[in-house]
Amino acid sequence: MNELLNVNEQRDNDELDYNQVITSEWTQLIATTSQKSFNLLRTISEQKASDFADKFYSYMLKDQEASLFLSSQQVHDRLHGSMSKWIADILTNTGEHLADLINHQKKIGQIHARIGIPVDLVERGARRLKWHLYEDIAQVAEDKALCFDAMRFASISMDIAIEIMSKTYSQSHDLAAKNEESYRLFSILENASMERERQNASLLNWENAFIFSVATGTPLSSIQDLSDSEFGLWFNHKGKSSFSNIQGIRTIASIITETDEYIRGYSTTALLTQQDYAPLLKAVRSKIYKINMLLGSLFDEVQKLESGKDTLTLLLNRRFLPTILRHEISLAMHSSTPLSIAMIDIDHFKTVNDTYGHAAGDNILKRIAEVLYESTRNSDYVFRYGGEEFMIVLIETPKVAAHTIIERLRKKIQDHPIHLQNGESITMTISAGIAVYSGHPDYECLIKAADDALYQAKANGRNRIEYAQEE
Template identity: 50%
Template sequence: MKLNGQYYDALIMKEWHDLIAITSDAAHNILISLLDEDIDLLVDDFYDSMLGDDDARLFLSSQQVKDRLHGTLAQWIRGVLSSSTADLPALVAVQRKVGDVHARIGIPIDLVARGARRVKISLYTRLRRDITDLTLCYDAMRFSSLVMDMAIEVMTTAYSRSHENSTKDKENYRLLSILDNVHVERERQLAAVLNWENRFIYNVATGLPLAEIAPLAEAEFGLWFQHKGRYVFESVDQVAAIEALLTGADAFIASYSAEKVAVVEERYILLRTVRSQVQKIGTLLAGLFDELAKFENGKDPLTNLLNRRFIPTILRREIALAMRSGTPFVMAMLDIDYFKSINDRFGHDAGDAALKDIAAILHESVRSSDYVFRYGGEEFMLLFVEASESQAIAIINSIRDRLENRPLHPSGGGKVSLTVSVGLCLFDGHPDYERLIKKADSALYLAKRNGRNRTETYRDGQPAAAGDEV
């Protein structure tokens, strides 16, 4: 049974509090003293062991990651092993944040546990070396072991929730790719339901035994819905309603004997009831496909660009490819200048027209291998794969020139010159895509601050968005 977040936090903090309480002051002091003397050696031992692991090397080999993680790991070890009752709410929040980051980067959960075990082994070796009192040594080992287990457990619960959500999006993205064309699939499945109904009516009218009529759940549509459809659609209530109608139709048909079908009035009830259930299935199915076509296929309904839902799935994949191949890629955040004034002066129809116009130019200007997302409102994200910074800047400047030279003419009269501000960031080898987004967003902010209608590139040392460090 899954525990809700507040109950789980209260439970883990009570256990953590109880562990602190039963551990002697001497054991606490020994651990704090050891951390003061050997914290860097503990982290070095961790790296020496983990960099020999092929799975770990993918996430730890970047020099930037090493430089950042050395201090972060030391801070984590110190925070957990020297924890006090007053620290617990903040400590639990930190473990949850780290678990979310691990899931976002895609670090395997077993790798996290393996790394914690390496830290424990190194710690135990030093405790045995420094403590001659066996009772005190046991007390310090018990505390360090259990408190690290608690920290990893909190991480794991957060990781599991985040990983489950990202896996669901990834699976939906894959399944939607399998569907190829939502509109085509919609017509195919609606036709399959109708074909089953027509065959059923014909068979009943011609006196074919009901046992020889394929149940709807085993017909073409029923099989498709069971193996594909129910996993693509996210409306739980409507999916459950279709499943209930499938089951109900087949059960109702099965309740009729040959003698009952031979009675005209009963046969009429059978045909009318089944037809009503099939029509309800068709209506629900059409609604689900309509929603899928607008939102769940990853396309923004206004601009027909990818929406931001699948950004994590695509960025994780591109980062993995870039890290394996060593090829660069560039992210750009693009914002329409003074977009609010367009809406205020000419109305929302003009604003929508501006968004559509810019989306069309973006789509036409990038390579087929690149990605264009409507990030939200008047902001767009572009991903230039296997591209250098100079190549990305050339494409962006071409886009800006096209926009400036193609003003918008609202239906109410007047002319709108569209300009955009752009922030670029070259992939730096760090596996966390959120850092890349924040850096590109920071460059975009600089472009807007420096006068708009320009392109800025993120440089090391430039302040990034808050919350970047984990």
Template identity: 45%
Template structure:
């Protein structure tokens, strides 16, 4: 990625300060004196407008506005309009942070500009309605407030650009990343999963298993893998679209034709032939994609062969979008090897490295092919469990914790030891910033360590008041 020149925010700060100095005290006081009701009405109009935008709905919800965003926007507008009495360095630092968050969640910059335009329009209308102000005073207030908001948005945009460029670079790299050590093995695994589903479905029909107990292809192991990984790492959008269309076609066939339990045997055989034809097409297309995919090992941890944290933003942004669109939640887990430093100190770093590699293997054995496993750093790992609510994730992690505790790490023929892990879980709560979710899981990991280690702690509503 091409390096971006460092931004000199002092230029923006100096021009903003000059704007403040050249604006008379009465104008500053007019804007500072806007009532809570007036500021609140501006923010309400802003969010009512933004919630009508289809793109904005991916990042906003009525509950988020009411519970958190409205108060934050009121505070932001107060500080920008009252920037004459603010520490300008701190105010600019806050705008930079906001811009970086916008880049992190993938918020389109045009939405920010559109929102600013609407906010200024409502503010200008409010100022024009103030009969006690002269035309000159109104013009001064409109000029300063517009320039101050533009200055804040400029800082956000400048901070947004390099973060967004890095995000796009990593996203493109991940798209090219196969994330597998051996593509031939992964090819056989997924084609096998597809065949297993087909055979199981045919068996279920033959044995007259109740319709509601039959698994749709999209909900199968293969379907989850394709939805959460296959579509993202393959570069042939036309072929991906064909597979997706075939999966939907197969699911419709199951939901309509196979739902008729009274159909005779000949009708069922005919339907099964149609289903097998579609599954075979999926098989053929998938095989061709695997044959053409370009293998790239960059981005994997060289020791454990897991994904590095570099790709967490790309993957989590995608999972957040999928979760919001489908209404199906996901859970992340941050886990840490207990007393890992003692292992290195007692047995040496080579044994420590082997321990990390063993953990990586055990993690993969306990998750589905649709889930993600990262080496988060040092002896810390992160799991992203797709379409997995918190209760289900807790069960999985407890099983993982117990299984790891039962494993034996051999140093030599006479020496061995056991290890344990601590983990923190957090379920996606519709907050668009993935770092918000990671921070919650990290708090729970910290709590698990404080509570004695070798345990799982989960984030729940209201728990932040006790931390």
């Protein structure tokens, strides 16, 4: 414990030292800049800050990687105003609110890290802003000395701001990397042997359904792809991040793709005779056998899982929530697949807890957690978010399907009273808010949207579901 406290104290001291250095350098820059330069930069920021933001986005949206983070209309609408204000704050900084300005750069760096924006994109954008800024300064400065002084202040101020962002980004990114590694170890979930059996069963279910469809003459075009099966979804969203054996992961992914392509290429319309489907079944069975063998060897490598479970409900706790949502939003962003989350709250839980006692309250939490977990797919994530609140991350699930799933949960909980230890039974209900990923790269915006919808559901009478407002 003392060692941990010493590490935290050292980190705080390092941060304090850095703040003092940055404050000193920025203060010195301000002191050596003429009032004429500040007047010129203030005029430019008032007249051109919005134009600079337009040019910034026009330039960055041409970059394929940058467009992933900036193409969303709501991001553009929000960031345009924020960018204009940031430019004005940097150019007109005379030291009066320097501490607030430094803290704001740290906050921006944390957001960039949370979203996963590469540092080189930030630096490229800053370079482009300087380009346009220097052009305007050169046009309006009355002499070379003023031009140089204004450019010097603007350039170094932007460099300091970007440095602060980058340092904070690096710290947040390192912490995220540690959490991702911990999650990789944990993400096999509660028990490696249990998860192995579940996935073997999922794979076997798909194989049996495929054999039955072929044997009964079902057209191959109507058979579910292995990649879209319950096993395929689990592997894509959880399995790939669960194991350290990259080659094994790649081999399984390749076999899944080969299986789907083999079936599609074999025949998509004609009914198969016994002579036709014998080699097809043999080939598919061989591929499934290889996947089973590889999956077994991957599970054998899992020896120790770090704790990421809520001790009462055995659901995921919030420790790995940022890692999981970053991963799922990245998948949704790059593959254009839907993603929904639901925030769920047990109605009147405090009253029940006060009336029947904490033991009864714990029993209710565990029972509702069981219903949530057992009623969702292997590929989905169920969290105890805090207290009597839960979160479900529904992967590759659009709005209507998400409502169907959560409504089924709501009705199941409402229709099945919970039996307490004293022999009494109590009927519980839940309220829920659903938000659908709309392109915004920051997972906190998705959480807030679902949380706001949950608040609306409770305000409208509870025991109901509300959607987040679409922007």
